[in-house]
Amino acid sequence: MTTPLLQLTKVSKHFGGVRALHEVDMAVHAGEVVALVGDNGAGKSTLVKIVSGVESPDGGEIRVRGEARRLESPRAAAEAGIRTVFQDLSLCDNLDAVQNLFLGQERYGPVWSGRRVRRHVMEEQAQRVLESLSVKLRALNTPVVALSGGQRQGIAIGRALISDPAVVILDEPTAALGVSQRGEVLDLIDRLREQGRAVVVISHDMKDVRRVADRIVVLRLGTKVAEFERGGYTPADLVGAMTGAHETNDEGGEQ
Amino acid sequence: MTTTKAATNATAPETGPTGPRGIGRAIETAARGHRSIPVLVVLAIIWAVFYSQSSAYLSFQNITNLTLQIVTTAILALGVVFVLIVGEIDLSSAVLSGVCAAVAAGLTVNHGLPLVVGIAAGVATGMVVTFVEAQIIMFGVPSLIVTLGGMVILQGLILVVLPPEFTISVAGTPFAKIASTAIPAGASYGLAAAGTLAYAGYRFFQHRERASTGSLTSLATVLVPAVVVAVVLFGGVFTLTQQRGLPMPLLILAVMLLIAWYATTQTRYGIHLYAVGGDREAAQRAGIPVRRMVLYSFLILGACAAIAGMVDSSRQLGVSVTSGAGPLMLNAIAAAVVGGTSLFGGRGSIWSALLGALVIGSISNGVQLLGLSTEVQYFATGSVLIIAVAVDVVLTRGSLLPGRRA
Numbered sequence: 327m328t329t330p331l332l333q334l335t336k337v338s339k340h341f342g343g344v345r346a347l348h349e350v351d352m353a354v355h356a357g358e359v360v361a362l363v364g365d366n367g368a369g370k371s372t373l374v375k376i377v378s379g380v381e382s383p384d385g386g387e388i389r390v391r392g393e394a395r396r397l398e399s400p401r402a403a404a405e406a407g408i409r410t411v412f413q414d415l416s417l418c419d420n421l422d423a424v425q426n427l428f429l430g431q432e433r434y435g436p437v438w439s440g441r442r443v444r445r446h447v448m449e450e451q452a453q454r455v456l457e458s459l460s461v462k463l464r465a466l467n468t469p470v471v472a473l474s475g476g477q478r479q480g481i482a483i484g485r486a487l488i489s490d491p492a493v494v495i496l497d498e499p500t501a502a503l504g505v506s507q508r509g510e511v512l513d514l515i516d517r518l519r520e521q522g523r524a525v526v527v528i529s530h531d532m533k534d535v536r537r538v539a540d541r542i543v544v545l546r547l548g549t550k551v552a553e554f555e556r557g558g559y560t561p562a563d564l565v566g567a568m569t570g571a572h573e574t575n576d577e578g579g580e581q
Numbered sequence: 582m583t584t585t586k587a588a589t590n591a592t593a594p595e596t597g598p599t600g601p602r603g604i605g606r607a608i609e610t611a612a613r614g615h616r617s618i619p620v621l622v623v624l625a626i627i628w629a630v631f632y633s634q635s636s637a638y639l640s641f642q643n644i645t646n647l648t649l650q651i652v653t654t655a656i657l658a659l660g661v662v663f664v665l666i667v668g669e670i671d672l673s674s675a676v677l678s679g680v681c682a683a684v685a686a687g688l689t690v691n692h693g694l695p696l697v698v699g700i701a702a703g704v705a706t707g708m709v710v711t712f713v714e715a716q717i718i719m720f721g722v723p724s725l726i727v728t729l730g731g732m733v734i735l736q737g738l739i740l741v742v743l744p745p746e747f748t749i750s751v752a753g754t755p756f757a758k759i760a761s762t763a764i765p766a767g768a769s770y771g772l773a774a775a776g777t778l779a780y781a782g783y784r785f786f787q788h789r790e791r792a793s794t795g796s797l798t799s800l801a802t803v804l805v806p807a808v809v810v811a812v813v814l815f816g817g818v819f820t821l822t823q824q825r826g827l828p829m830p831l832l833i834l835a836v837m838l839l840i841a842w843y844a845t846t847q848t849r850y851g852i853h854l855y856a857v858g859g860d861r862e863a864a865q866r867a868g869i870p871v872r873r874m875v876l877y878s879f880l881i882l883g884a885c886a887a888i889a890g891m892v893d894s895s896r897q898l899g900v901s902v903t904s905g906a907g908p909l910m911l912n913a914i915a916a917a918v919v920g921g922t923s924l925f926g927g928r929g930s931i932w933s934a935l936l937g938a939l940v941i942g943s944i945s946n947g948v949q950l951l952g953l954s955t956e957v958q959y960f961a962t963g964s965v966l967i968i969a970v971a972v973d974v975v976l977t978r979g980s981l982l983p984g985r986r987a
Contacts, residue, residue, distance in 0.1 A: 401868055416866045420859035420927040425852050430867030434849045441849040446787075450794040 329392040330355045331492045331524035332377070332408070337386030339372050346372040348548045349386065354493065354524035359515060361539035362528045365568055368545040370528050374497050377526070378410035379403030391492055409486035410495040413502075415478055419471035423463055424452045426470050427485050455484045458521065459514050476507035483514055494518055495526045500534050512538050532564060546570055619972045620920050620936045623965060627940065631947035638950055641823035648821065651942035652830040653678075653893040654909065658916040658934035659841060660885025663878040665917055666845075668858045668926025669724040672910060673714065673731035674882055678890030679905025680735050681707045683742040685891050686749045686900045689756045696755045700891060707887030708880050710735070715879035719872050732910070739902060748901040751894065760895035763826030766818075772832075773814040776839075781807035830892045834935075837888070841931040854878070858927035915962070916941050919969040940965060 330353035339347040347369045354360045364370050375381040377388065379397040388395055395406040403410070417426050428448050435442040449466055456463065461480030463473070470481055479499060486494050496515065500508045515538050518525045529535050535542060542559070544552040544567040552567035565571075631638040657674060664671045685703030688694045714731050718724045743749065751757045764772070784803040791798040821827050845851040856864040857874045865871050894900045918924060919940050920933020941962055948958040 400866065404868075412866065414862075416860070416863040418856045418859035418863050418927070420855055421852065425856075429852070429856055429864070430869055432849045432852060440844060440847070442847050443849055443852060444790075446790040446794045446796055449791075449796055 328355060330389075331391055332526070333389040333392075334373075334377070335387045335389070337373070337376060337383045337388065339369075339376060339381065339383050345548050347376070347383070350545070350548075350550050352543055352550070354526055356492075356524055357519050357522045358540050359519050359525040359527060359538055361535040361542045362526055362545065363530075363532070363535055363542060363564070363568060364545035367547070368568075369548040370545055371497070372548075373545070374410065374495055374526075374528055377403065377408060377493075377495060379408075404489060404491070407492035408495065409489065409491040409493070411479075411482045411486050411497065411499065413498040415482040417470050417478060417482060420469060422467045422469050423456075423473070423481055424448050424466050426481050427452045427455065427488060429485065431488055451488070452484070455487050456480065458487070459484055459517055461514075474507060475503045476510035479503070479507070479511050480514060483518070487518075491523070493524045493526070495528075497528045498530065499527065500529065500531055508534065532561065535564075536561070544568055617921065617930070617932055617936060620933070620940060620969060623919075623969055623972075624936065624940050624943065627943045627947070627965075631943070631951070634947075634951055638947055641820055643946070643950065645821050645824055645828070647939075647942055647946045648831055649828055649896070650946060651938040652834050653889050653896075654912045654916055654942065655834055655935050655938035656837060656885055656889035656892065657909065657913040658920075658938050659837060659931060660882035660889075661913050661917045662920075662922050662929060662931055662934050663841075663854070663881045663885075664724075665922045665924060666854055666858045666926060666929055667875050667878040668861065669718065669875060669878065670914075670924070671711075671714075671724065671728045671879070671882055672914075673728040673735055674711075674886040675905045675910035675913060676732050676735040676739065677707055677710055677883070677905065678886040678893065678909070679900065679903075680710070680739045680742055680890070681887035682890035682894035682904055683739055683749065683900045685887075686751050686756055686894055687742065687744065690749055690751050690754050691744060696758075699756065703891050704884050704887040707883035707885075707890075709883070711879040711883030711886070712876070715876045718879075719875060736906075739904070743900065743902065748899055749894075750899045752898040756891075757895055757898055758829075760828070760830050760892060762829040764829065764832060765826045766822040769818045769822050769827040770815070772827075773811075773818045776814050777807065777811040780810045830896065833888065833892060837885070838931060838935060845931055850877070855927055860927075912938075912941055915966045919966055921969075937969075940969070 332352075332354040334350060334352040336349040336351060337347055338345075338349055350369070350373065352360070352362075352373075362370050362373065372381065376383045377397065379400045379402050382396075382398060388397060390406045390408060395402075397403040397406060397408070400410075418429065421429070424445070433444040433447045433451075435444055452466055459480055461477060461484065463477065470478055473481065483494070483496070483499075499511050499515070503511060512534060515525060515527060519540075527535070527538060540556050542552075542554045542564065543550060544554070544564070546568060547570075551570070552563075554563065554567075628639060637643055657678060660674060661671060681703040684706045685699040687699075688702050689696050689699035710731070714724075714727050717727045740747070781803060784806055788798050788800065788803050818827060821831060845854060853864070853869045853874055854877075856867070856869055857871050861871055864874075890905060894904055897904075916937030917929065917933055918937065920929070920935070920937030922929025922933045922937075944961045944965065945958050948955075948961070
């Protein structure tokens with residue numbers, strides 16, 4: 327058994343008196359796509375925020391590549407090798423594809439040059455990252471506002487890959503997309519798996535989850551209530567676990 | 582990546598022959614500056630209209646006058662552009678320019694300190710004031726209010742800074758030399774040649790860089806812009822040295838534009854500046870220090886305001902309570918916006934300061950030259966402001982139908 331790239335042990339989080347997460351365990355291995363599902367208020371977003379360094383947990387342990395890490399800030403999470411693609415993509419519409427891919431991680435020259443941007447280096451690397459995701463752009467200097475939803479998602483995922491992270495977290499990557507672009511994005515996720523990364527996908531869409539996930543972790547009211555392997559469940563099992571029709575092992579913690 | 586990769590890449594089937602694509606790339610690069618095209622058209626129309634009324638309008642002498650008239654507005658507008666790009670606004674910098682000029686002139690003329698000390702004190706004053714304004718803005722008060730209040734406070738401050746007689750005359754002092762110095766024609770051509778060579782050299786360096794990573798590039802990306810720059814620089818020097826050499830204020834403006842161009846288009850700072858203006862939330866998440874970027878913009882504005890104020894008072898041979906008052910503030914903002922800088926942040930280039938100031942200056946210069954009444958100038962300037970922004974909105978949206986504001 328290999329060490330998981332991302333391992334959460336008994337991670338808990340309270341907001342005031344509200345229990346958002348309670349002793350959640352989760353492991354994601356290299357080349358594995360784990361879907362995180364659950365109803366509204368199940369704790370999915372809280373978990374994403376903790377792993378991406380936006381919130382810090384009250385208890386529990388997070389290991390990246392087997393090493394315990396404290397993810398105090400988004401920067402610390404990125405340094406630990408965890409990159410998150412947020413639902414709103416966080417792209418700057420007025421900047422072009424390359425500038426967005428490298429935003430905050432520009433390749434630049436020495437201070438005496440005024441930190442001159444090494445555009446040619448960035449363009450070359452951008453080309454490689456976008457090729458690895460099979461994202462096709464007419465030109466690298468196209469402002470992202472002119473791109474399709476799928477292409478924008480590609481840029482956002484590409485940005486996550488610039489620092490070659492071990493773990494990529496995708497928050498609702500297909501939520502705002504049409505059918506064909508949805509397929510495009512699911513293909514992107516397959517490619518992340520092929521690259522041997524640990525991928526966590528948060529989604530509402532059960533069809534997408536069944537299509538892309540190797541394993542499904544179901545959260546309900548802040549606790550993990552079920553975990554399904556690919557092919558080891560029926561749609562009814564999934565919905566049952568999410569709504570609590572099968573399980574009754576929680577004591578509330580409404581929010 | 583070896584250097585041979587460039588050659589193989591150029592002949593690779595999917596990229597096609599390097600010549601036409603290289604030229605295409607050069608044209609595309611030029612077209613990316615398309616925001617300047619509407620304002621250049623507007624400028625051409627204004628010049629054509631006034632020239633048809635009086636051929637003296639486009640005489641060497643009047644063009645030189647015109648450029649000197651717009652220097653103050655253009656320098657101030659340059660600072661305003663930095664603040665607009667980052668998504669803020671400023672109303673206080675014109676009055677601030679008067680305060681800075683009063684400090685600088687007061688120290689050099691009335692207290693006999695060296696000119697350098699006076700200039701340094703003027704710039705420092707501008708940056709301290711905008712530093713304080715930026716702190717209050719980052720505390721959460723809208724920049725419109727902070728700088729509106731700041732404008733009124735500065736109108737009071739200039740009364741404090743000025744001596745009891747409320748004027749400082751700089752005539753005949755070293756301070757007046759800032760504006761009255763002229764660079765002889767020979768040296769000016771030398772500067773134009775140096776500028777052209779430096780620019781072409783920089784372009785060639787970029788071309789080599791791109792070739793080294795196998796990117797598509799060609800010598801057209803060096804030659805086309807270099808020829809354009811040569812024409813502009815040599816044409817400008819030829820026109821402006823017909824009288825008595827290149828006036829110092831124009832050189833100051835040119836150097837400031839050059840530095841601003843490099844900072845905004847070639848550096849990491851520039852990308853972050855536009856990112857903060859485009860989407861603050863996204864910039865923040867990408868780890869860009871948003872507050873610091875806003876602060877930088879205001880500090881740059883403070884320095885620009887100070888330089889604008891000192892150049893202006895040197896040209897007017899004095900500082901008084903009316904320095905920086907009048908239409909200067911609105912002209913500077915209008916110049917930036919006419920030139921294509923968005924009031925909503927994230928869009929616009931530093932050239933909008935120069936081009937917008939030229940448009941506004943060309944109107945008032947023409948009106949005065951033709952002896953038309955002042956109201957014509959106001960009507961024309963106001964209309965051009967609205968038309969220029971309307972054209973920009975249409976171009977941005979790609980349609981004449983009303984819709985979402987850009």
